[in-house]
Structure formats: structure tokens, C-alpha cells
Amino acid sequence: MRRPLFLGGVVLLFAALGLAWWASSHGHVPGANQGESPDVATEDADDAESAPDSAPRNRYADIPKIDVHVHVPRSLVASAMRIFDRQGVVLALNASGSEPGTRLGMLVETGREVGLHPYCHLDWRAAADDDFAEYAEQTLHDCREQGAIGLKIFKGLGLGYTNADGSLLRVDDERLDPAFEAAGEHGLPVLIHTGDPKAFFEPNTPDNERYAELSAHPSWSFHGERLDRYGEPMGMEWPSWESLLEQFENRVARHPGTTFVGAHFGNAPEEPDRVDRMLDAYPNLVVETGARIPEIGRHDPERMRAFFEKHADRILFGTDFQMSPGGGFVLGSMGESMDPPSRIPVFYEAHWQYFETEDRDFAHPTPIQGDWTIDGLGLEREVLEKIYHRNAERIFGLDPVGEDQL
Numbered sequence: 001m002r003r004p005l006f007l008g009g010v011v012l013l014f015a016a017l018g019l020a021w022w023a024s025s026h027g028h029v030p031g032a033n034q035g036e037s038p039d040v041a042t043e044d045a046d047d048a049e050s051a052p053d054s055a056p057r058n059r060y061a062d063i064p065k066i067d068v069h070v071h072v073p074r075s076l077v078a079s080a081m082r083i084f085d086r087q088g089v090v091l092a093l094n095a096s097g098s099e100p101g102t103r104l105g106m107l108v109e110t111g112r113e114v115g116l117h118p119y120c121h122l123d124w125r126a127a128a129d130d131d132f133a134e135y136a137e138q139t140l141h142d143c144r145e146q147g148a149i150g151l152k153i154f155k156g157l158g159l160g161y162t163n164a165d166g167s168l169l170r171v172d173d174e175r176l177d178p179a180f181e182a183a184g185e186h187g188l189p190v191l192i193h194t195g196d197p198k199a200f201f202e203p204n205t206p207d208n209e210r211y212a213e214l215s216a217h218p219s220w221s222f223h224g225e226r227l228d229r230y231g232e233p234m235g236m237e238w239p240s241w242e243s244l245l246e247q248f249e250n251r252v253a254r255h256p257g258t259t260f261v262g263a264h265f266g267n268a269p270e271e272p273d274r275v276d277r278m279l280d281a282y283p284n285l286v287v288e289t290g291a292r293i294p295e296i297g298r299h300d301p302e303r304m305r306a307f308f309e310k311h312a313d314r315i316l317f318g319t320d321f322q323m324s325p326g327g328g329f330v331l332g333s334m335g336e337s338m339d340p341p342s343r344i345p346v347f348y349e350a351h352w353q354y355f356e357t358e359d360r361d362f363a364h365p366t367p368i369q370g371d372w373t374i375d376g377l378g379l380e381r382e383v384l385e386k387i388y389h390r391n392a393e394r395i396f397g398l399d400p401v402g403e404d405q406l
Contacts, residue, residue: 063385069191069318140182294364
């Protein structure tokens with residue numbers, strides 16, 4: 001029977017599959033007013049483009065940026081790129097893509113005109129099918145033929161998709177090998193999100209440093225017993241953070257011919273030593289910074305500066321910037337409501353301040369992620385150019401961008 005694998009529970013849908021991807025596919029996200037029309041988002045986008053306080057407030061390096069991790073619905077592609085352009089982002093890669101077909105074709109065509117290139121997706125529910133290898137090969141062939149920039153994998157792989165017995169489909173399940181081999185054969189880098197912040201795997205109590213975030217989104221907690229779609233205990237525990245990172249590493253190690261882009265700083269921003277070791281061990285792995293400046297920014301700045309200098313060719317700029325078709329913005333994460341347009345320049349400038357200055361104890365880009373400050377790295381221009389755009393050009397085969405595009 002087709003599609004015997006399924007997602008384990010409605011409570012996990014938003015958390016496991018990615019907020020903006022779900023929004024782009026289903027028309028709303030938690031925190032948005034579900035009765036609002038897509039026009040609300042257009043109005044917010046227009047506000048972000050025209051409001052005086054949405055313009056960059058400070059001058060940072062005149063280096064064009066490529067953001068390898070954004071989420072933008074097709075109806076807002078042009079608006080998104082106008083917002084990005086004001087922040088010096090001249091090209092972006094859209095994780096809210098699609099399987100091959102009409103929708104992916106429209107995303108490719110619309111995005112090509114403004115510089116917003118989509119990733120493609122696979123349906124992991126097909127993993128138990130006898131013809132999964134053929135499905136994966138054909139799908140990724142078609143992704144490349146239609147012009148997708150890479151393959152995006154959401155954290156639902158490892159935390160959402162289930163086997164017939166209710167157990168979670170593992171990231172390193174051998175049945176999935178053909179898909180990752182095909183991605184490499186078709187030259188599609190794999191942007192993969194595995195796990196989540198360590199704090200999401202700890203008890204959701206006031207002692208948890210991400211308590212505010214988890215209180216706003218209880219379904220983002222992966223601690224304790226899993227619940228079924230009706231909210232009833234399943235008699236199975238969530239996997240540990242460590243287990244998921246081991247699955248991720250097994251997957252990277254198994255496919256040396258496939259390029260992996262470890263989302264969210266290699267899925268382990270709390271442990272830069274782990275990321276350092278993996279980058280040393282696996283030449284096919286690079287990482288991006290999306291939604292994790294708050295975490296990596298609180299490590300010792302000298303230690304992190306040395307990390308960025310050592311791996312200057314392996315780190316890509318990403319933000320996980322999200323636009324909702326139902327209205328509003330998600331800038332790294334969200335509380336009970338989405339971010340207003342006025343926070344967009346603050347969000348970006350905190351990134352530039354982290355990468356480019358040696359400032360100390362300043363506010364990080366995403367306050368809901370935790371009550372702490374971060375320290376800047378003061379990276380040299382050569383390193384900044386690699387992180388901001390050169391590495392993305394190399395990994396994704398993009399045409400070089402230039403300062404004349406700013």
C-alpha cells in the first residue's frame with residue numbers, strides 16, 4: 001500500500017515539519033490569525049519595505065550576502081526580495097519549496113526573476129514502499145531538471161515521520177540511502193535539519209532556559225513520552241538530542257559523494273567542538289548559521305573567531321527568515337505572536353554586528369530564544385566574503401554576486 005509511513009500526531013505537525021513550510025503548504029501558522037487572508041502578509045511586507053524604521057540603521061561591510069536558508073511563500077517572493085535587498089541580501093535560497101510539479105515550477109520561475117531559488121522536497125512517507133529507490137531517483141532527477149537548487153530536509157525526519165509500529169523513522173534508516181545517493185548524483189546539496197535546541201529535550205519547566213519559547217509552543221518540547229494525534233501517551237519516549245545527532249552524523253558519513261549543509265550550525269550550536277570535529281572528519285559537510293546566532297554568540301568570542309577562521313570555507317550565511325502567507329514574520333523563532341516589520345533591520349543588524357565587530361554584551365537577533373547577550377567576532381573581510389557569499393556560490397553552483405548589486 002502506498003505511503004504507509006505517517007506523521008506521529010497533529011501536535012507535531014508545526015514543530016516537526018517547519019513553521020514556514022507548513023504555512024506555505026497549508027495557509028496558516030500558529031500565532032497568526034487564521035481568518036486573515038494572504039493580503040495581510042502583503043500589507044506587512046509593504047510596510048516592511050516602506051516604513052522609515054525598517055531601513056538599515058547602521059553601516060556595516062559593503063559585501064553582498066546570499067542567505068541559504070529562508071522560507072517564503074510563492075505569493076510573497078517579490079516582496080521578500082525587496083526586503084532582503086534593503087538588508088544587503090542580494091540572493092536567497094527558499095527552503096519552502098516543493099516536490100517536482102506545477103508548484104515547484106512556479107517557485108523556480110518566479111524566483112528566477114528576482115533571485116530567490118527554491119529547494120525541493122521528498123515525501124518520506126514513501127520510505128517503506130518497495131519502489132522507494134525508484135521514487136527517490138525520479139523525484140530528485142525531476143527536481144534538478146525543474147531547476148531546484150538543492151534538497152531540503154525538515155526535522156520531521158527523526159522527529160515526525162513514523163513506521164507502521166509507531167516508532168520514529170530514523171535519519172540514518174538504511175531504507176533512505178537511495179535518496180541521499182541520488183541527491184549527490186544529481187548535484188543537489190542537502191540542507192538538513194536534525195533535532196532541535198538541546199533545551200527542547202529537557203523538562204519544560206521554569207528552570208529550562210527556553211521556557212518562554214516552550215510555553216508559547218508546548219508542542220516544540222521533545223522531552224518524555226510521545227503523544228499520539230489525540231494527545232494520548234504512546235508508550236514510547238522521544239529520542240535524545242544525542243541520539244539524533246548520532247543519526248545525523250551516520251547519514252553524513254555514509255554518503256561521501258553527497259554535500260550536506262548542516263542547518264542551524266550543523267544542528268549542534270551548543271557544541272562547537274562537535275561541529276569542529278565533524279567538519280574535520282567529513283569533507284562533504286558544510287554548515288549554515290540560520291537562527292543560531294543567539295546560541296553560538298554566547299560562546300567565548302576568541303574560541304568562535306578561531307573556529308570561523310579555521311573553517312572559513314565551510315560556513316554559509318543563513319538566517320531562517322520566514323514570511324507567513326497569513327501575515328507576519330518569524331525572525332529566528334517566535335513567541336505567541338509573530339514579529340512586526342520594525343524588527344527586521346534589528347534582526348539583520350545583530351547578525352552583522354556579530355560577524356563584523358568585536359562588540360561585547362549586545363542583544364542577539366531573537367529575544368524569545370533566551371535572556372542573554374552575545375559577543376562579536378570581528379572577522380576579517382576575506383573571511384566575511386566567504387561566509388556571506390563565496391561559499392554559497394561554490395556549494396550551490398551560483399553565479400558570483402558583486403558589490404554593484406548592493
